[in-house]
Amino acid sequence: MTGALDGLLIADFGRVLAGPYATMLLADLGAEVVKIERPGSGDDTRQWGPPFDADGVATYFQAVNRNKRSLALDLRDESDRAQAAALVSRADVVVENLLPGGMDRLGLGYDDVRATNPGVVYCSVTGFGRDSSLPGYDLVVQAVGGLMSMTGPRPGEPTRAGVAVVDVITGLHAAVGILAALRHRDRTGEGQRVEVDLMSCLLSSLVNQSSGYLLAGAVPQAMGNRHPSLVPYEVFQARDKPIVIACGNDRQFRSLAEVLGQPDLADDERYATNPQRVAHREELVPVVNDLLAAADAQDWYERMSAVGVPAGPVNDLAEAFAYAEGVGLSPIVECAGVRQVANPIGLSATPATYRSAPPALGG
Structure with missing residues (x-):
């Protein structure tokens, strides 16, 4: 079956969650994604466990890396760096989330790549923008970005969301930015730089809370599970739960x-x-x-x-999957024998496909 992004080559230098989530979504839609990883250890999330699956692979890594090929390259090594340069010279899209300036120091920054590949769409994911060297950890951004101050049982008890929601939101924004840049390239032949950062994505995603502050000076506080503007x-x-x-x-x-x-x-x-x-x-x-x-x-x-x-x-996760199936959804797919959460984007003519399980390092 033809995917919407068939024929698109993505060089994925993303690590951990935001970048890999974006590239997995695009891979599901047909893009060929080559994931660049450190020899020996690979993406940090390969070791982020427990839990591990039956084969001893961290389920965190499994969550965001299907439909990709792994290429183990030591970017400090001249020969391996030359392989990476050859890949990005023919890639349609490059995704990276090294610390700002990291790809430039390797000779793989945006200006370097577009010199040989002017049509490239080059997406950089940072914590706080290209001018900040602060590392982008989801927990930190939830704290400094205000989310924890309004999450929790009451003021004075800041609480993180139960998943790295800022990374996920940023990955979604990255995917949207990449697709918009590809549409521009389709019309003009011109590539461009796409930049997303965790802090800006979080502030945008606070929607009504951010608007309430900007337009009315309202600084939200933690209200537990209550809504500031709606009751009940x-x-x-209930009697049982x-x-x-x-x-x-x-x-x-x-x-x-x-x-x-x-x-x-x-x-x-x-x-x-x-x-x-x-x-x-x-x-x-x-x-x-x-x-x-x-x-x-x-x-x-x-x-x-x-x-x-x-x-x-209020369901636990097992009950949540059962609930989704009960209302007629299909939340689980088999991807080369590995159970995965289905891509939530429904396309009538070019639906998501599940071609390969998350790769072994270098595979």
Whole structure:
């Protein structure tokens, strides 16, 4: 089957997560990706475990490196560096996330590559932009970028997200930037430099929170699982386990009140509109919580879903995959015998393909 990016060659100098995630997405869509790794040890994530799979491979590495070929090169060695230079001279795309200036010192920077390959799309992923030598670690960026200050049970208890979300967001932005640059090249024949950094991607991805600060001077604080602008929109406790309810408008709240057997709640002047519910959050939330104690989370989920109230039990990851399959999704694929999370992009004519498992070092 022909992929949307068939015929595209990507030289991938990315390591750990942001760069490799971007190149895996593009590989799924048909691009040929050659992953450059250190001889002997390879990408750091090959050793990031446990957990390890049955063959002793770190599952972290397995997560973002399918559909790639591994080429082990010591970029400090002149002969190996010449091989890398030959690869980038014919590549359509180069992706790198060395510290700023690292590729330049190796003679593989953007200016070096475009001198022999003017159509190249050259994507650099950094922590804080090309003028900063600070390393880009997701945890650090979550801290200095404000995300941890608004995540956690309460102010004064900053909490990291349960996955390296800034790296993932940055990888997505990198993929978008690369595709935009390729579209420009299709029209003009001109390559260009694409730059993304973790800090900028995080600030952009804070969306309403960033906008609230810029336009109204509002500095958000940790609110646990609550939403600053919507009520009820948080975690509640059903009889057996937690359940999330996410009412986005007054109609949904009225339906919720009816499901809970208390339709008069929607007519109470304290709760009739969302701004009023936000103002009276501390009065309303305990009422809802007490009513939910009458039944199990799954029962409430089914009853709320039937009338259009967004809700769902708080699942662990095993339950989450089962839930996805239960609603008709196909979240798991077999890639050369390795179970993987499916690429979430659906294309009717050129869907993602799963051609090869994450490679052995140098394979």
